[in-house]
Structure formats: C-alpha cells, structure tokens
Amino acid sequence: MATQVSTDNVEKTIYDGLVELGTERDDLSREATLESLDVDSLDLVELAQIVEDEYGVELKGDDVKDVKTVGEVIDLVVSKA
Amino acid sequence: MPDSTRPEGCALVTGSSRGIGAATALMLAADGWPVRVNYRADEAGAKGVVAQIEAAGGTATLWQGDIAVADDITRIVEPGDDGPVLVLVNNAGVRMDNLSPQLEDEQWQTVIDVNLTATFRATRAVLPKMMRARFGRVINVASVAGIRANPGQANYSASKAGVIGFTRTVAAEVARRGVTVNAVAPGLIETAFTEDVMEGEMAKAIPARRVGTPEEVAACIRFLASEQASYVTGTTLTVDGGLSA
Numbered sequence: 001m002a003t004q005v006s007t008d009n010v011e012k013t014i015y016d017g018l019v020e021l022g023t024e025r026d027d028l029s030r031e032a033t034l035e036s037l038d039v040d041s042l043d044l045v046e047l048a049q050i051v052e053d054e055y056g057v058e059l060k061g062d063d064v065k066d067v068k069t070v071g072e073v074i075d076l077v078v079s080k081a
Numbered sequence: 082m083p084d085s086t087r088p089e090g091c092a093l094v095t096g097s098s099r100g101i102g103a104a105t106a107l108m109l110a111a112d113g114w115p116v117r118v119n120y121r122a123d124e125a126g127a128k129g130v131v132a133q134i135e136a137a138g139g140t141a142t143l144w145q146g147d148i149a150v151a152d153d154i155t156r157i158v159e160p161g162d163d164g165p166v167l168v169l170v171n172n173a174g175v176r177m178d179n180l181s182p183q184l185e186d187e188q189w190q191t192v193i194d195v196n197l198t199a200t201f202r203a204t205r206a207v208l209p210k211m212m213r214a215r216f217g218r219v220i221n222v223a224s225v226a227g228i229r230a231n232p233g234q235a236n237y238s239a240s241k242a243g244v245i246g247f248t249r250t251v252a253a254e255v256a257r258r259g260v261t262v263n264a265v266a267p268g269l270i271e272t273a274f275t276e277d278v279m280e281g282e283m284a285k286a287i288p289a290r291r292v293g294t295p296e297e298v299a300a301c302i303r304f305l306a307s308e309q310a311s312y313v314t315g316t317t318l319t320v321d322g323g324l325s326a
Contacts, residue, residue: 045212
C-alpha cells in the first residue's frame with residue numbers, strides 16, 4: 001500500500017533517503033542545493049526509486065534534470081502524485 | 082550453496098528453455114537463486130528446465146514472454162513472490178544471417194530489437210532495485226561475432242558489439258552501488274542456435290579444435306553472478322576455445 005502523499009510525508013522520505021545516500025542530516029533543508037550536498041545524477045535515480053516504492057509516483061530522468069534544491073524535489077513529487 | 086548474506090531476490094534468465102540459457106538457469110538454481118525461466122515459444126523446453134531445477138531441490142518459475150515486446154519485459158522483471166530480480170542474464174537472442182548487400186531492413190531491425198534493445202530495456206528495469214539492494218548482477222550474453230568479423234552476420238555482429246559497449250558503460254554508471262555488469266562472448270557452442278554453422282569455416286579456425294558446450298558458457302555466467310565476482314565489472318569474458326585470441 002502506497003503512503004499518502006503530503007508535503008510533510010514526502011519531505012521526511014526525501015530527507016531519510018538523502019541521509020541513506022550519505023548526506024549529513026544537519027545539512028538538509030528545503031533550500032539546500034543538490035550540488036552542495038554532493039547529490040549526483042545516480043543518487044537522484046535511487047531517490048526516484050525510493051519515491052516510487054513509497055508513493056507509487058514515477059519520476060523520469062527528464063522530470064528531475066532541472067531540479068536544483070531539495071525543496072524542488074519535494075514539490076515535484078507532490079505535484080506528480 | 083545459498084549465501085546467507087545475499088539479499089533476497091531472484092535470478093531471471095531470458096530465453097532459458099534450452100541451450101546456454103537452460104544450462105545457466107540450472108546452475109544459478111544450484112547456487113540457491115529462485116530462477117525465473119523465461120521462454121517465448123518453447124513451453125515444453127522451459128517446463129523441462131523448471132522440472133530439472135525442482136528435482137534437484139531448487140526453486141524455479143515459468144515466465145512466458147517475448148522479450149522483443151516492451152510490455153512483456155516489464156511484466157517479466159516485475160518484483161514478485163520471489164523478490165526483485167537481482168541477477169539478470171540477458172540471454173535470449175536471434176540470428177537472421179545474410180550478406181550485407183542482401184540484408185533486409187526487417188532482418189536488421191529484428192536482430193537489433195531482440196539482441197540489443199531488449200537487453201537495454203530489461204537492464205533498465207532491474208537496475209533501480211539492484212541499486213537499492215546494494216547488490217546486483219547483470220550478465221549479457223554477447224558473442225565472439227561482436228568482437229571479430231563473421232561474414233553474413235553484420236546485423237548480429239552489430240547487435241552484439243552494441244551489447245558489449247552497453248555493458249561497459251552501464252557497469253561504470255552503477256559500480257559504486259554494488260551492481261556489476263558484465264558480458265560473456267561465446268564462440269561456437271553446440272546448441273540448436275548454431276547447428277547450421279557447425280561445419281563452416283569458423284569451426285575449423287577454433288584453436289581448441291572443438292565447439293564448446295552450453296555448460297562451459299553457463300559456468301562463466303555462474304561465476305559472474307556470484308559474490309566472488311564482486312570486483313569484476315564492465316568486462317567481456319570470451320568463451321570461445323581461443324577463437325578470438
């Protein structure tokens with residue numbers, strides 16, 4: 001059963017996912033850029049899989065290619081739900 | 082012997098109703114993987130492989146599907162009761178030989194679709210789960226024809242050379258997630274796939290002076306699928322009795 005999509009739920013999922021991928025939790029904020037967190041394209045692929053597993057929302061490469069900040073990732077997931 | 086530290090998942094061998102695919106399915110099952118035995122048309126052959134695996138104490142399930150059809154691939158690789166696909170052997174392939182001046186568009190396209198595009202699609206579908214598991218093995222069955230010339234097989238040769246290039250690049254993309262991607266390049270192997278070329282020029286050129294067996298190729302795939310091969314990625318292992326040496 002997919003988790004209900006809400007901004008709070010998605011934020012927690014994305015934050016937990018980024019920590020799992022090696023980001024320090026203290027560095028996380030909606031404004032933090034993916035570049036500053038050393039989140040690369042392969043990390044985004046994996047983050048997309050985490051989101052799909054959790055919410056059933058599929059993120060394609062084109063969806064995430066212009067995303068710059070953590071907040072934009074969260075908003076993108078919520079908008080696609 | 083199953084490895085208790087290995088993540089839960091299964092092995093999918095495309096085109097495993099006979100030949101190299103069948104031999105590979107049997108060996109992976111012996112290593113403890115639940116195996117998805119895929120076939121397009123040879124249901125009896127595939128059922129026989131499943132029965133052999135079960136008789137040996139292994140687990141196998143039957144998966145009909147044409148890997149040239151994108152929706153069939155999607156269905157076959159979907160995680161099921163046997164978990165996600167953590168070992169993918171892209172084995173299914175076709176030959177439609179003709180000298181280049183006579184090669185029809187359809188002969189070109191079908192061979193590219195089955196041998197190369199299907200390999201890409203199946204690999205694309207399984208990689209995210211493999212990355213999440215921090216374990217994955219993709220083994221692509223290329224061919225010595227992807228490495229050296231074999232007149233009459235321009236389409237086949239192009240598809241298999243494509244598989245080798247694809248293997249290298251994907252391997253580099255996902256290596257840091259514990260996922261390895263390798264190819265084997267069989268030479269002349271005694272299967273129904275090659276029975277019409279056994280007496281040809283190629284057979285005479287084999288330094289080992291004999292054709293190979295499906296089991297000799299499957300043994301290499303088995304190694305590449307194992308935990309022992311964890312630092313082997315992006316390579317193509319020729320299994321050809323020295324043909325391409």
